Amino acid sequence: MADVQTPQPETGAPPPAGTLPTGEAILQVKGLNKRFGGLQAINNINLDVAKGSIHAIIGPNGAGKSTFLNCLIGLIEPDTGEILFEGKSIKGLKQHRIIQRGIARVFQTPQIFPGMSLTENVTIAALSKRDGEFRFNPVTPLNASNSATEEAQSVLAQVGLADQRDVEAEHLSRGDKRRLELAICIAAHAKLLLLDEPTAGMSRHDTNRTIDLLRLISEKGMTKIVIEHDMHVVFSLAQRVSVLAQGAVIADGTPEEVRGNPKVKEAYLGGAH
Ligand SMILES: Nc1ncnc2c1ncn2[C@@H]1O[C@H](COP(=O)(O)OP(=O)(O)OP(=O)(O)O)[C@@H](O)[C@H]1O
Ligand SMILES: [Mg+2]
Numbered sequence: 001m002a003d004v005q006t007p008q009p010e011t012g013a014p015p016p017a018g019t020l021p022t023g024e025a026i027l028q029v030k031g032l033n034k035r036f037g038g039l040q041a042i043n044n045i046n047l048d049v050a051k052g053s054i055h056a057i058i059g060p061n062g063a064g065k066s067t068f069l070n071c072l073i074g075l076i077e078p079d080t081g082e083i084l085f086e087g088k089s090i091k092g093l094k095q096h097r098i099i100q101r102g103i104a105r106v107f108q109t110p111q112i113f114p115g116m117s118l119t120e121n122v123t124i125a126a127l128s129k130r131d132g133e134f135r136f137n138p139v140t141p142l143n144a145s146n147s148a149t150e151e152a153q154s155v156l157a158q159v160g161l162a163d164q165r166d167v168e169a170e171h172l173s174r175g176d177k178r179r180l181e182l183a184i185c186i187a188a189h190a191k192l193l194l195l196d197e198p199t200a201g202m203s204r205h206d207t208n209r210t211i212d213l214l215r216l217i218s219e220k221g222m223t224k225i226v227i228e229h230d231m232h233v234v235f236s237l238a239q240r241v242s243v244l245a246q247g248a249v250i251a252d253g254t255p256e257e258v259r260g261n262p263k264v265k266e267a268y269l270g271g272a273h
Contacts, residue, residue, distance in 0.1 A: 032081030114170035175206030
């Protein structure tokens, strides 16, 4: 069963988990294909992601989930098809251009500057947003930019890392590194966040803290696509689930609808994983 939650009163807040979102699409994927040699890794994917929603992508190992996300962020160029973000094509754009449009990706290993403090890590993200393009100037001390530092402190407080703000990032626990990475995405004002197995390898405790944090940042209207094997996470967060198998979308709907779909059961059993 999906968690029963009270609908969020704030504007821009997503509908509760398990309720199909109705808003306009922030991302539209049309007829996407990607072939690696003889393997059709992405096979005619059509998918809309509603603004402000949490959209999960599940499927057996090798289904093409990570490849799909890599196409969205510009790490892999699709062969054919179209990707529209806020109505404009991002297909074929370089990764940094896509990031500038407001798409961010959380990797399985957190992407942070390990030798820098939490405040410095988040300040860099706030500065990169303000300047439009990341340009690191080693001559200008980071604290010369007070507004970005203040924003960093505020974001660190929101994710529950305020008391560790002067600690070097490498000393954080795995769960806290993930929180820091999400703080970086908030400070960079990402509109669409792509998460590839964000709770992989985490304890149940850290997984639940990550779920809470992802809910919190959803209340700010940030749209998310989450690849996830952990059904507890999918059912706790997602309004909509798309199931991939052999590069194609084989089912799509609420977590409850997808769970009961015989094609989905077959795909998982057939995948022998
Ligand atoms: N760069 C690449 N070159 C060749 N084949 C690739 C490449 N990247 C992925 N593949 C293949 O494409 C298929 C889809 O891989 P992908 O990593 O997208 O699957 P996945 O759904 O993310 O799987 P998992 O659940 O194991 O993470 C696999 O068969 C994989 O071996
Ligand atoms: Mg993967």
